[in-house]
Amino acid sequence: MQRIGVFVCWCGSNIAGTVDVEKVSEALKNEPGVVFSTNYQYMCSQAGQDIIKDAIAEHKLTGIVVCSCSPRMHEATFRKTAAAAGLNSYMVEIANIREQCSWVHKDMQSGTEKAIILGKAAVAKVNLNAPLTPGESPVTKRALVIGGGIAGIQTALDIAEAGFPVDIVEKKPTIGGKMAQLDKTFPTLDCAACILTPKMVDVAQNDKIRIFSYSEVEEIGGFVGNFTVKIKKKARYVKEDVCTGCGICTEKCPQKKVPNEFNMGMDNRRAVYIPFAQAVPKVATIDPNYCTMLKTGKCGVCAKVCTAGAIDYTQKDEIIEEKYGAIVAATGFNPISMDKFDEFAYNQSKDVITSLEFERLTNAAGPTAGKLLRPSDGKHPHTIVFVQCVGSRCDACAEKGKEYCSKICCMYTAKHAMLTRDKYPDTDVYVFYIDVRTPGKAFDEFYRRAVEEYGVHYIKGMVGKVSPEGDKLMVRASDLLANKQLNIAADLVVLAAAIEPDKSARPLATMLTASMDTNDFFTEAHPKLRPVESPTAGVFLSGTCQGPKDIPETVSQASAAAAKVIGLLAKDKLMGNPCVAQSNELMCNGCSSCERVCPYGAITYADKEFRMPDRTVAIRRVAMVNEAVCQGCGACTVACPSGAMDLKGFATSQIIAEVDAICK
Amino acid sequence: MQKITCESLIEKACELIENGTVSRVIGWKKGEFDYDLTPAVFANADEIKKNFIYNDFSGANFSKYLIKETRKGEGKVLVFLKPCDTYSFNQLLTEHRFDREKVYAVGIPCEGMADIAKVKAAVGDGILKITSEGDELIVENLYGDVNKVKLADVLAERCVNCKSKKHTAYDELMGEDGEILDNNRFDEVEKLENMTEDERFAFWQNELSRCIRCNACRDVCPACTCEKCVFDNPKSGVENKAIADSFEEKMFHIIRAFHVAGRCTDCGECSRVCPQNIPLHLLNRKFIKDINTFYGEYQAGEVEGSRAPLVNYTEEDIEPNDAVKREE
Numbered sequence: 001m002q003r004i005g006v007f008v009c010w011c012g013s014n015i016a017g018t019v020d021v022e023k024v025s026e027a028l029k030n031e032p033g034v035v036f037s038t039n040y041q042y043m044c045s046q047a048g049q050d051i052i053k054d055a056i057a058e059h060k061l062t063g064i065v066v067c068s069c070s071p072r073m074h075e076a077t078f079r080k081t082a083a084a085a086g087l088n089s090y091m092v093e094i095a096n097i098r099e100q101c102s103w104v105h106k107d108m109q110s111g112t113e114k115a116i117i118l119g120k121a122a123v124a125k126v127n128l129n130a131p132l133t134p135g136e137s138p139v140t141k142r143a144l145v146i147g148g149g150i151a152g153i154q155t156a157l158d159i160a161e162a163g164f165p166v167d168i169v170e171k172k173p174t175i176g177g178k179m180a181q182l183d184k185t186f187p188t189l190d191c192a193a194c195i196l197t198p199k200m201v202d203v204a205q206n207d208k209i210r211i212f213s214y215s216e217v218e219e220i221g222g223f224v225g226n227f228t229v230k231i232k233k234k235a236r237y238v239k240e241d242v243c244t245g246c247g248i249c250t251e252k253c254p255q256k257k258v259p260n261e262f263n264m265g266m267d268n269r270r271a272v273y274i275p276f277a278q279a280v281p282k283v284a285t286i287d288p289n290y291c292t293m294l295k296t297g298k299c300g301v302c303a304k305v306c307t308a309g310a311i312d313y314t315q316k317d318e319i320i321e322e323k324y325g326a327i328v329a330a331t332g333f334n335p336i337s338m339d340k341f342d343e344f345a346y347n348q349s350k351d352v353i354t355s356l357e358f359e360r361l362t363n364a365a366g367p368t369a370g371k372l373l374r375p376s377d378g379k380h381p382h383t384i385v386f387v388q389c390v391g392s393r394c395d396a397c398a399e400k401g402k403e404y405c406s407k408i409c410c411m412y413t414a415k416h417a418m419l420t421r422d423k424y425p426d427t428d429v430y431v432f433y434i435d436v437r438t439p440g441k442a443f444d445e446f447y448r449r450a451v452e453e454y455g456v457h458y459i460k461g462m463v464g465k466v467s468p469e470g471d472k473l474m475v476r477a478s479d480l481l482a483n484k485q486l487n488i489a490a491d492l493v494v495l496a497a498a499i500e501p502d503k504s505a506r507p508l509a510t511m512l513t514a515s516m517d518t519n520d521f522f523t524e525a526h527p528k529l530r531p532v533e534s535p536t537a538g539v540f541l542s543g544t545c546q547g548p549k550d551i552p553e554t555v556s557q558a559s560a561a562a563a564k565v566i567g568l569l570a571k572d573k574l575m576g577n578p579c580v581a582q583s584n585e586l587m588c589n590g591c592s593s594c595e596r597v598c599p600y601g602a603i604t605y606a607d608k609e610f611r612m613p614d615r616t617v618a619i620r621r622v623a624m625v626n627e628a629v630c631q632g633c634g635a636c637t638v639a640c641p642s643g644a645m646d647l648k649g650f651a652t653s654q655i656i657a658e659v660d661a662i663c664k
Numbered sequence: 665m666q667k668i669t670c671e672s673l674i675e676k677a678c679e680l681i682e683n684g685t686v687s688r689v690i691g692w693k694k695g696e697f698d699y700d701l702t703p704a705v706f707a708n709a710d711e712i713k714k715n716f717i718y719n720d721f722s723g724a725n726f727s728k729y730l731i732k733e734t735r736k737g738e739g740k741v742l743v744f745l746k747p748c749d750t751y752s753f754n755q756l757l758t759e760h761r762f763d764r765e766k767v768y769a770v771g772i773p774c775e776g777m778a779d780i781a782k783v784k785a786a787v788g789d790g791i792l793k794i795t796s797e798g799d800e801l802i803v804e805n806l807y808g809d810v811n812k813v814k815l816a817d818v819l820a821e822r823c824v825n826c827k828s829k830k831h832t833a834y835d836e837l838m839g840e841d842g843e844i845l846d847n848n849r850f851d852e853v854e855k856l857e858n859m860t861e862d863e864r865f866a867f868w869q870n871e872l873s874r875c876i877r878c879n880a881c882r883d884v885c886p887a888c889t890c891e892k893c894v895f896d897n898p899k900s901g902v903e904n905k906a907i908a909d910s911f912e913e914k915m916f917h918i919i920r921a922f923h924v925a926g927r928c929t930d931c932g933e934c935s936r937v938c939p940q941n942i943p944l945h946l947l948n949r950k951f952i953k954d955i956n957t958f959y960g961e962y963q964a965g966e967v968e969g970s971r972a973p974l975v976n977y978t979e980e981d982i983e984p985n986d987a988v989k990r991e992e
């Protein structure tokens with residue numbers, strides 16, 4: 001029989017205002033197992049905790065019930081209190097009589113009645129509690145960063161700075177991500193390449209960092225501190241360690257008609273290519289979809305011109321297996337497809353472009369060498385219309401676009417408009433917006449400069465239709481403030497396309513068993529208090545894979561994720577959660593139902609010898625739980641047909657006892 | 665009359681036991697009467713020749729017997745499987761309940777099995793002898809009467825609604841394989857669904873209050889193979905309690921139906937063995953029908969290794985809300 005102490009907290013007037021705490025502690029005195037019951041103004045205070053410690057010693061308590069706030073608030077506090085008094089931490093139960101009782105009830109009578117019932121349930125549970133001890137597991141002191149954009153780069157650099165080895169897996173031939181494609185960055189207008197490429201070089205030169213470029217994560221197993229990851233290094237048909245990056249092959253390759261994805265398909269590259277001048281690693285890659293040698297076996301020009309002898313047409317995909325203690329997702333974003341937005345004539349006219357394409361058009365390394373020229377005829381545009389929120393802030397029922405705000409478009413559109421007016425003052429620039437959102441350091445000043453100093457026409461209202469007429473684009477729009485229809489003959493229309501998570505994020509989340517929201521952004525463990533951690537232990541989030549962000553925010557979050565990773569890798573051992581599933585081998589049928597529903601892959605099977613009730617010996621297949629992987633979700637306990645699976649600390653018998661106590 | 669004869673099965677069993685392929689044979693053994701056949705394990709050819717029997721009453725599904733039998737001794741076990749038995753066989757393999765290596769499965773065709781209750785209803789009690797000829801059963805009683813009844817008229821309910829004449833698993837097939845059938849097996853379930861709540865409650869009260877809790881349905885069920893049944897486990901909280909009223913046993917049947925949901929192969933053994941003739945298979949069939957509606961067509965045991973949507977996690981899983989909408 002347990003010796004249980006009950007401690008009812010007033011929480012000032014938070015609880016005592018609607019719950020008669022005296023009555024509650026009096027009523028719970030008579031519950032089975034209870035030998036001591038009291039109440040106090042603030043149980044979580046030092047004095048309150050001392051009451052608990054003294055009572056444990058004086059009354060030789062084996063379990064305690066604290067009737068107070070939500071266990072999310074102070075369960076950890078009271079567990080520590082109990083441990084300090086020599087009681088096992090898991091002999092503590094919290095009855096939530098604040099959030100779930102005093103705060104939702106208005107009159108004293110019903111509040112008190114419910115508090116007593118909740119207390120009884122907790123007492124019934126403690127009666128069946130058993131001391132639990134968390135297990136320990138070692139930590140592999142190496143981190144994996146998935147994605148080599150600015151988020152991944154910053155996270156990797158910070159982790160390496162702290163002395164831990166890091167691997168970056170990037171699916172493209174070079175790291176750099178979207179930032180490498182940008183021209184200038186708001187609100188300071190420094191050039192993206194100028195601030196990004198030194199960091200890329202730092203990554204390349206850091207001996208703690210390995211870059212797996214042109215590689216993808218194939219398989220993830222294990223658990224926090226002990227992940228095993230299979231990385232597929234795709235064949236680039238160029239020996240990475242031999243290639244000098246001289247670029248002669250990319251000039252001599254006869255296959256010239258390959259759309260250049262780095263320039264958003266606005267010009268062509270060769271079948272063998274280096275994405276851009278500052279690529280890291282600066283190594284050529286052969287595109288197997290276009291290479292004549294790989295497709296027909298006839299050509300071989302690149303191999304002939306390569307003085308280093310780096311070309312290897314027989315290269316195969318390679319699988320690398322590595323162990324990691326922590327994994328950071330930094331998979332980034334893409335602009336959404338404009339296919340569903342036919343009203344803007346994106347697919348009908350070359351002169352309707354997205355903002356990322358506009359970046360390339362104004363970038364010195366872009367298809368026009370930085371001159372703002374129309375893609376259709378190469379002429380200088382004199383009237384440019386920017387349309388904001390294309391696919392952002394859409395109605396849920398519209399079945400196109402996204403409900404969320406993409407966050408970066410207001411600022412980069414202001415940047416585009418301002419830079420256009422600065423370089424080409426003879427250009428008329430219109431910006432159509434729903435709202436202009438510029439919260440951020442020096443952001444609103446930046447936007448006002450575009451309007452006030454550079455004379456950009458900001459018009460509140462949406463563009464209804466863009467129709468190509470001759471070499472003009474007829475833009476029909478409404479000006480909501482002036483309440484009139486506008487018809488603008490534009491030379492160039494720029495669409496601020498919404499951003500969405502990269503397509504690789506969803507399969508990655510599945511491999512990581514990390515949760516995602518309906519938009520395929522990774523979910524954080526807590527939206528305010530744990531924003532860079534995934535709910536899955538050991539998985540961290542960096543950059544836009546968690547939600548739309550600009551560069552300063554991405555970099556802050558990347559460093560925050562790194563800090564969390566460093567905190568994890570600095571530990572030699574991890575304490576597990578002891579409230580995990582447990583299989584009763586005598587009852588287990590080995591049917592695999594639990595394994596199939598386990599979202600964490602925590603269940604394995606073994607053939608074991610058993611003495612059967614009829615005194616024979618049989619070899620039976622039974623389930624075993626890897627306690628370090630199990631997160632205690634309990635899915636297996638309900639899937640198990642024989643009831644062999646149970647959750648420590650939340651046993652079926654304990655839950656039933658609680659329900660019985662409430663229904664009595 | 666069955667297409668495959670008792671003699672050919674005896675011949676096959678003797679051949680396999682004598683050439684050492686198997687060491688034991690699970691088969692049907694004659695009981696007191698021609699119609700109460702008992703499952704039995706034969707260890708040599710003499711026993712088989714003497715006691716093995718196969719006729720229109722060989723309804724017993726042997727799949728479940730393999731769990732215990734494969735744990736015993738050396739060598740393989742020969743089992744004869746009718747098409748519907750192969751579903752249970754597959755389901756048990758899916759759940760890793762026996763070692764496939766220790767079994768030699770011979771698929772045999774089935775023309776449907778007779779229900780002795782229906783025979784008695786047709787020709788009366790006091791039956792001494794039943795033989796088969798063509799599509800008829802010839803029934804002799806102790807008053808010296810000889811009655812004939814068509815097998816088709818006395819088929820067990822599960823055979824009237826036979827879901828499949830196709831074997832889904834075997835090492836060797838005797839006779840010809842058939843096709844998966846669609847014999848309107850959900851018609852009875854639909855009738856129940858169309859009742860009002862009160863009517864349905866009355867229907868089940870009438871049926872289940874006859875239950876004597878003999879546990880025959882559980883003991884025969886090839887999905888009820890737990891090492892320790894929750895109903896035998898005092899710690900489970902659902903074991904026998906004092907019966908408050910005659911309808912108390914509904915809880916046993918409802919819990920059991922939930923336990924086999926998505927795993928039931930619709931073999932109909934529960935209803936066959938029920939001494940009170942409760943149509944227990946209808947509970948399970950309702951689950952099968954619901955799973956089909958909510959998650960798409962699924963029959964446990966049709967494919968080895970397949971998992972009912974209820975106990976399988978995939979990326980493509982339907983959201984619970986959408987599953988409910990599918991019904992509407």
